[in-house]
Amino acid sequence: MQEHLIHLRALLQDYWPHLALGLSVVLGVSAAIHAAMTKNDVRAAISWVGVIVMSPLLGPFLYLIAGINRVRRQNLLEHGAEVFREQASYLYPPVSDVGPLAGPQFRSLQILGDRVSRSQLRNGNNVQVLDGGDQAYPAMLQAIREARSTIALQSYIFDSDRLGREFVQALAQAHQRGVQIRVLVDAIGAKYSRVPVVRLLRREGIRCALFMTNPLGFMRMPYANLRSHRKLLIVDGAIGFTGGMNLRESFMAQYTDGHPSRDTHFRLEGPVVVQLAASFAHDWQFTTREALPHSQWCADNWQAPKPHVPARCICTGPDRFMASTHHMLLGAFAVAQRHIRIQSPYFLPDQILLGALNTAARRGIQVDIVIPGQNNLRLVNYAMTAQLDQVLRAGCRVWRASGPFNHSKLITIDGAWSYVGSSNLDPRSLRLNFELDVEIYSRETARHIQNLIDKEIEDAQAVSLESLGAIPFGKRLRNRLIWLASPYL
Known part of the structure; x- marks a missing residue:
């Protein structure tokens, strides 16, 4: 028995690099295949495959911990x-x-909500x-x-x-x-x-x-x-x-x-x-x-x-209702005819939502986006700043609020529809967190919310392409590098 142990130890000492290489290949290939086959977002799939390939042993371990959705609700x-x-x-x-209550343009949004939410819209x-x-x-x-x-x-x-x-x-x-x-x-x-x-x-x-x-x-x-x-x-x-x-x-x-x-x-x-x-x-x-x-x-x-x-809950999470809020916001931005107001502490929408906002602005819709002047999450603030030029170039207006940090998550469309709750406009809320929001068809409620947002705008500082360009190059580079990691913030 002692001889077998000595022989095994000698083999490990001589061949451990080969064994480590073989293990890393098996784990890496398995993890990469799993990521490619299960991730619906091509950017997420590419990112995880890159992490796995570039870090032969650490990459598969990180994917095991943070990349696999183990939430399987019975x-x-x-x-x-x-x-x-x-x-x-x-x-x-x-x-x-909802046409007589909010406007005919919201009928299609009601149908969308019926199809993506577990809950019915009730008065x-x-x-x-x-x-x-x-x-x-x-x-x-x-x-x-x-x-x-x-x-x-x-x-x-x-x-x-x-x-x-x-x-x-x-x-x-x-x-x-x-x-x-x-x-x-x-x-x-x-x-x-x-x-x-x-x-x-x-x-x-x-x-x-x-x-x-x-x-x-x-x-x-x-x-x-x-x-x-x-x-x-x-x-x-x-x-x-x-x-x-x-x-x-x-x-x-x-x-x-x-x-x-x-x-x-x-x-x-x-x-x-x-x-x-x-x-x-x-x-x-x-x-x-x-x-x-x-x-x-x-x-x-x-x-x-x-x-x-009329109101209903929109529940989202990394289960079969993962994209509910994403769908609702795309629909809301598409039906807007006059004004979109957004207040969010963490404004990092993906390219699809950015495209919807930019398209609305190019259609002549006034899009106002209010973000904190002083953010409680420094890295998120850097990433947000790096992305603001993408909405400004399309004609959206961006405001940095003054005063204390505001954690509100508020959206109104045309003074008739509101979307409120726990969701931020960032990758974590849209894809990873379990969130709950409420859509409300009420001119009175929307008026109250838009007054809160407009009050923030009164004392806010407008963000412009010129002000973004005036940021020193080193800070702009820092912001851009952190923005690359925004899906993981």
Whole structure:
């Protein structure tokens, strides 16, 4: 036995370069074939094949970790979510024609939404715009404190700071009243706090879970490339909150000496809340295998106060609904007749969306794009700057907002259609993250949102080709190099 071990060790010492070469070839070829056969985006396929070929052993390992979509949602989960989603919506039948409400050009957009969304467009919804944390967080806390039966809370980031502890306390008091509570936090977003909020929640006996904690099974690490970016609060199955706001004290004036970061959130009532609850139930069952029964988590009577507006949820993620938001935005930009307003903290659309915006501008549509003057992600800001000339040359107007960082994700078309929620216009939101947005056919809501955007434009600095050209060459080169990596930011 000892002789065999000595002989094997000698063989390894003599032939390990050949064995390493053979292993790298097998792994590289296998990974490259998998990327070529499974990636629908040619740029993604070429990028991954390049990484695999240029890094013989490291490349296949990186592809194994970050390149393979392991999210396979069971048909049972999908079916359960559909039943949950539409069970109580019979009170308001699907909207047959949005033309009289928004304009005839939106009829084709409604058909597109019917085909790419899991949810039907239904009337009977009330939408309240909440401008900033000083409006959103008190409204959310009030709903939690008045909860009678259930609370479902989902967030990408739920900090354990002073605001986060206020939410934990409100949830703990509701739990003591006998309210059923489920809290779902993304595994990556939970790491923004040194003391994870789930530790505080579990200490209070509140059911909580981390989304995508260990999808690889054999590796004790989060799968950082797929994240739940959704922000949801559903109380008693009747009141819903969604939008762009995480739970962080930096968005409250009282915790920032009167200079909070900005964001926009929405309070919803009506059939769309059933769709919000269905999205949460789907993600919760996917994460914990616990099914949330519709009879307990949706209200029996959820008549919304007037005005009533048509709305629906658009859920996206790296599953069979990956391109839903991408399709919706392409359709919206195509039907615009007067004005497109976009506010996004991370504006890095792909070439297809850039083409749609540029085509709209060349058709004579006024396209206004508002981005932060001071961004919280420096690399993303560099990449955005490198790409702005592509929309400016087509006639789009780009504005860098002044004041505190604004995290809002808002789009309006012709003052009649709005698209709001958690999605950014960047590769991560459009292809990797699990996102939730709401399309709203309402002139009143669109007017409110466009006023928020126009207010930002009033004090903003216009970006021009001349101002971009005045940036020193070294910084322009830096921006361009970082832009090349934008799909991975």
